[in-house]
Amino acid sequence: MPSYARNFASAGFLDPKVLGRIGNLELLARTVVDGFINGLHRAPYLGMSIDFAEHRSYNPGDDIRRVDWKLYARTDRYYVKEFEADTNANFMAVLDVSRSMSYTGSGIPKLDYARFLAACLMYFSREQRDRVGLATFDADIVDYVPPSAKHLEVILHTLNRIEAAKGQRGELAPALVRVADRLRRRGIIALISDFYEEPDAIMEAVKPLRARGHDLMVFHLLDPTEIEFPFTDATNFRELETGERTPVVPENMRVRYRELVQEHIAALTQKFSQNRVDYAMFNTGMPLDYALFTFLSARERLNRVR
Amino acid sequence: MSLSFLVPAFLIGLAALAVPILIHLTRRQTKESVDFPSLMFVARVPHRSTARRRIRNWPLLLMRCLAIALITLAFARPFLQREEASAAPVLTGARETVILLDRSYSMSYGDRWARAKQEASARIESMRTNDRVSLILFDSRSEAAAESSPDKAMLRAALGAAGPSSRATRYSPALRYAERLLTASPHPRREVVVISDFQRNGWEKDAGEARSIRFPAGTVITPVSIGNPNPSNVVVGSVSFTRTLAAGRERAVATARLVNQGDRAQPALPVTLEIDGRRVDTRTVSLDANGGTATVEFAPVTLTETGVTRGVVRTPADSLPADNNYFFGLSPDQRIGVVLVDGSGGGQGNFFLERALSIGDTPGFRTVSRPEGGLTAADLTQASVVVLNQARIPGGELGNRLRTFVENGGGVLMLLGDSRTGGWEGVMPDRRGSAVDHGDAGIALGFIDFGHPAFSAFSTPRSGDFTGARFYRYRQLPSGTNQRVLARFSDGGTALTEQPVGKGRVMVWAASMDADATDLAVQPVFLPFMHELVKHASGYAQARPAFTVGDPFDPAAAAVASQQFGLAISPSGDRFELDQQATLTLDEPGFYQLRDGRSGAGSSVVAVNVDPTESNMEAVPATEVVSAITPRPEAGSRSGGPLALTLQDKEREQSAWWYLVVVGFLLLAAETAISNWRKRESSVVSRQSPVR
Numbered sequence: 001m002p003s004y005a006r007n008f009a010s011a012g013f014l015d016p017k018v019l020g021r022i023g024n025l026e027l028l029a030r031t032v033v034d035g036f037i038n039g040l041h042r043a044p045y046l047g048m049s050i051d052f053a054e055h056r057s058y059n060p061g062d063d064i065r066r067v068d069w070k071l072y073a074r075t076d077r078y079y080v081k082e083f084e085a086d087t088n089a090n091f092m093a094v095l096d097v098s099r100s101m102s103y104t105g106s107g108i109p110k111l112d113y114a115r116f117l118a119a120c121l122m123y124f125s126r127e128q129r130d131r132v133g134l135a136t137f138d139a140d141i142v143d144y145v146p147p148s149a150k151h152l153e154v155i156l157h158t159l160n161r162i163e164a165a166k167g168q169r170g171e172l173a174p175a176l177v178r179v180a181d182r183l184r185r186r187g188i189i190a191l192i193s194d195f196y197e198e199p200d201a202i203m204e205a206v207k208p209l210r211a212r213g214h215d216l217m218v219f220h221l222l223d224p225t226e227i228e229f230p231f232t233d234a235t236n237f238r239e240l241e242t243g244e245r246t247p248v249v250p251e252n253m254r255v256r257y258r259e260l261v262q263e264h265i266a267a268l269t270q271k272f273s274q275n276r277v278d279y280a281m282f283n284t285g286m287p288l289d290y291a292l293f294t295f296l297s298a299r300e301r302l303n304r305v306r
Numbered sequence: 307m308s309l310s311f312l313v314p315a316f317l318i319g320l321a322a323l324a325v326p327i328l329i330h331l332t333r334r335q336t337k338e339s340v341d342f343p344s345l346m347f348v349a350r351v352p353h354r355s356t357a358r359r360r361i362r363n364w365p366l367l368l369m370r371c372l373a374i375a376l377i378t379l380a381f382a383r384p385f386l387q388r389e390e391a392s393a394a395p396v397l398t399g400a401r402e403t404v405i406l407l408d409r410s411y412s413m414s415y416g417d418r419w420a421r422a423k424q425e426a427s428a429r430i431e432s433m434r435t436n437d438r439v440s441l442i443l444f445d446s447r448s449e450a451a452a453e454s455s456p457d458k459a460m461l462r463a464a465l466g467a468a469g470p471s472s473r474a475t476r477y478s479p480a481l482r483y484a485e486r487l488l489t490a491s492p493h494p495r496r497e498v499v500v501i502s503d504f505q506r507n508g509w510e511k512d513a514g515e516a517r518s519i520r521f522p523a524g525t526v527i528t529p530v531s532i533g534n535p536n537p538s539n540v541v542v543g544s545v546s547f548t549r550t551l552a553a554g555r556e557r558a559v560a561t562a563r564l565v566n567q568g569d570r571a572q573p574a575l576p577v578t579l580e581i582d583g584r585r586v587d588t589r590t591v592s593l594d595a596n597g598g599t600a601t602v603e604f605a606p607v608t609l610t611e612t613g614v615t616r617g618v619v620r621t622p623a624d625s626l627p628a629d630n631n632y633f634f635g636l637s638p639d640q641r642i643g644v645v646l647v648d649g650s651g652g653g654q655g656n657f658f659l660e661r662a663l664s665i666g667d668t669p670g671f672r673t674v675s676r677p678e679g680g681l682t683a684a685d686l687t688q689a690s691v692v693v694l695n696q697a698r699i700p701g702g703e704l705g706n707r708l709r710t711f712v713e714n715g716g717g718v719l720m721l722l723g724d725s726r727t728g729g730w731e732g733v734m735p736d737r738r739g740s741a742v743d744h745g746d747a748g749i750a751l752g753f754i755d756f757g758h759p760a761f762s763a764f765s766t767p768r769s770g771d772f773t774g775a776r777f778y779r780y781r782q783l784p785s786g787t788n789q790r791v792l793a794r795f796s797d798g799g800t801a802l803t804e805q806p807v808g809k810g811r812v813m814v815w816a817a818s819m820d821a822d823a824t825d826l827a828v829q830p831v832f833l834p835f836m837h838e839l840v841k842h843a844s845g846y847a848q849a850r851p852a853f854t855v856g857d858p859f860d861p862a863a864a865a866v867a868s869q870q871f872g873l874a875i876s877p878s879g880d881r882f883e884l885d886q887q888a889t890l891t892l893d894e895p896g897f898y899q900l901r902d903g904r905s906g907a908g909s910s911v912v913a914v915n916v917d918p919t920e921s922n923m924e925a926v927p928a929t930e931v932v933s934a935i936t937p938r939p940e941a942g943s944r945s946g947g948p949l950a951l952t953l954q955d956k957e958r959e960q961s962a963w964w965y966l967v968v969v970g971f972l973l974l975a976a977e978t979a980i981s982n983w984r985k986r987e988s989s990v991v992s993r994q995s996p997v998r
């Protein structure tokens with residue numbers, strides 16, 4: 001176990017490997033989300049939800065427009081209709097399932113981490129009465145579950161069975177254009193990917209989403225080995241997406257590689273920040289709840305500032 | 307002490323050492339690639355290719371190589387050889403030398419013998435203190451002139467007394483003798499010096515046996531070839547004879563076969579026939595070189611009526627005179643003497659027998675008919691067989707003489723018919739068998755022992771039909787001990803028996819040979835059957851006109867009737883007392899005279915010639931002989947002494963392979979453990995499968 005993982009585990013956070021042993025995504029999401037759910041999230045819109053939840057007795061002070069007159073006709077008593085959520089936000093997780101996401105370094109596969117992350121976000125949003133939807137993509141949309149207050153089960157099931165695309169190279173731009181085309185209502189979009197593209201290209205790719213007024217959160221997933229490059233044996237490296245091979249002598253390349261990765265992260269951080277997009281680099285070796293909590297807390301603080 | 311291997315062929319397996327080395331060198335190129343999400347950043351890093359063929363895991367490589375080497379060595383079954391079993395020649399210390407000096411008669415060609423003695427003498431003179439030399443003279447036999455002697459004077463004397471013999475060459479007896487001497491020798495240095503003309507004929511007869519000889523390890527074989535490059539030699543190979551009877555005298559025509567073994571043709575070679583010391587005929591023949599042959603037929607020679615006619619076929623003496631003469635002795639009149647005693651009471655009892663035995667000359671029969679009671683002791687001296695045709699066995703003194711006659715090799719054929727033989731003291735009891743009468747129908751012979759010499763001539767198809775013969779009456783032959791039944795009638799009754807008595811035999815035929823009791827006498831098979839029967843009863847053996855040097859001679863076989871020879875005089879004048887129970891070995895070419903032991907009167911001769919195969923001077927390369935008998939390492943250790951262990955025994959005793967296998971597998975296990983540990987330690991990249 002890497003040292004940082006040990007530190008987090010001793011601090012009470014949930015090790016991704018431990019989470020990985022939980023087969024039920026809902027239980028997993030609940031395990032992660034419970035404890036920091038209250039008061040973090042605010043919907044981008046004000047208004048009434050259309051999803052009926054329950055009836056309750058009329059109390060003085062209630063808006064008489066909310067009295068269910070049909071029920072009054074049947075029961076001769078005043079009841080007020082309660083709705084599912086008091087916000088009407090669409091929460092959409094857009095998940096990269098290209099071959100590079102199947103990489104397993106020192107921890108769990110990135111795709112599993114992304115799956116857990118998406119499930120947690122879904123669960124969290126559902127608890128906030130948001131409508132939740134899911135889109136997975138490589139070069140095109142693979143699975144698409146439209147946002148709905150009742151789609152959590154469907155989404156979790158879809159998340160449960162997604163696999164990394166076989167032989168497909170991920171491309172952000174075309175996939176995100178199609179996602180943007182399908183989402184006609186503004187909402188919150190969580191984009192989860194490893195972003196192996198040039199920062200400028202990435203920014204171009206997310207433009208359609210931004211242009212339609214979506215609140216975009218970007219989760220950049222990287223395995224610790226992708227950051228640290230700890231390999232020792234000189235050998236051939238095979239790119240997961242293209243199958244291309246190249247001889248690599250890690251000892252000679254490690255320093256420069258780390259620099260390039262950090263430059264890439266820094267560039268993304270800067271460019272997303274300039275475009276008012278919330279960006280977070282998630283190391284899959286880090287506890288999921290810690291990363292999530294850190295990110296959502298920061299986002300909440302930023303939103304207050306904004 | 308040196309390391310040896312029981313199965314060195316397995317050392318080829320050491321080539322497998324290349325496998326781990328190649329794997330170590332090429333592993334990184336053939337190893338499964340490391341999957342990585344993207345080469346986006348990797349591709350941007352400039353790098354130089356390091357030396358890919360560099361071995362990094364030296365300890366692992368060494369462990370793998372060592373394990374393979376140990377297991378391979380285990381398969382080769384190694385063991386440690388002590389110095390005494392070393393196959394390498396020892397270069398210091400006292401020396402045991404065995405000089406094998408060929409003295410076959412081919413060594414008398416030209417100056418070969420002189421040169422051979424010079425070579426042997428040089429070996430003797432080169433002796434040092436504590437050296438020992440054995441001088442073995444060999445031809446077809448081997449004889450130690452001096453055995454393991456440190457005494458030069460004695461060796462010189464033994465060599466000086468040696469001379470070429472008249473025998474042919476055989477190598478294996480001498481080599482076997484040398485093997486025995488060297489095996490028993492305590493000296494560290496051992497050498498065999500073979501001084502010979504290395505005749506191919508002699509070697510090819512002996513090569514197989516010679517290869518089985520195992521000299522002690524380290525024995526040095528030194529061949530000394532004293533052959534001539536282009537020998538010339540004419541051989542009288544053989545002489546055959548055709549006998550004829552002319553005007554009551556026996557004549558013989560000698561035909562000689564000559565061979566030119568030299569490389570020069572003989573256009574006009576005179577060949578002479580001498581009879582009893584007189585030159586009677588000379589012919590001239592032309593012989594091609596290199597194996598050319600010619601046949602010479604001489605004029606007929608009339609043989610003496612008594613005694614042996616001595617003859618020699620001669621060619622002019624050449625460098626090898628021993629084979630220029632062919633000696634032969636022709637015995638007169640080799641007909642078998644038969645006394646027919648007719649006891650049929652004046653009938654035609656002997657008629658068919660006399661007629662049958664009067665025909666034929668290979669051999670002919672000299673028959674004398676006597677009425678029952680007319681047999682005399684003088685008849686026995688001239689006869690080889692006495693036929694008692696329905697006659698009783700004579701009693702008294704004549705009976706005793708007849709028994710002595712049989713015991714000395716004569717034969718008695720008894721034809722019973724209707725008679726009763728009576729008893730024969732010391733030979734057979736009086737067995738009163740009853741007569742069996744089968745009326746006019748008669749019976750046939752039901753069983754014939756075709757394996758017996760009397761019937762063997764009829765064993766092949768269409769060689770004689772006994773089935774047509776009918777037997778109307780015969781006399782039962784009670785079975786007796788020491789009798790062999792040669793034929794039976796179809797009713798199971800015994801037809802013919804043979805009983806050995808001394809050197810001779812008594813044969814009893816249960817029927818008669820006349821026309822009354824059987825019609826066998828008018829069957830076509832009768833004549834050859836009687837010839838074979840009488841010939842076998844007489845113990846006839848065709849007299850050999852000549853023997854070859856080295857042949858054994860049986861004096862008893864040369865005895866004429868009751869006359870025996872007690873003295874033999876060799877061509878060189880040596881006298882040999884003859885024992886009738888033993889044989890005389892003929893060692894010289896020429897005529898051996900046989901004399902009566904008491905009177906010393908000369909009465910017969912035996913002609914002896916050299917072995918013609920020795921005349922072929924073609925030589926085999928000395929290296930071929932040496933390579934066949936040079937001790938091989940495993941052979942050396944086997945003959946290291948009575949207590950020496952075989953290679954298998956030594957290897958089994960040490961059992962080093964077992965330890966090597968154990969150590970090899972322990973190394974492999976350790977290598978596996980270390981390899982896995984290093985892999986875990988060195989590779990931070992854990993390639994776990996997805997955890998769902």
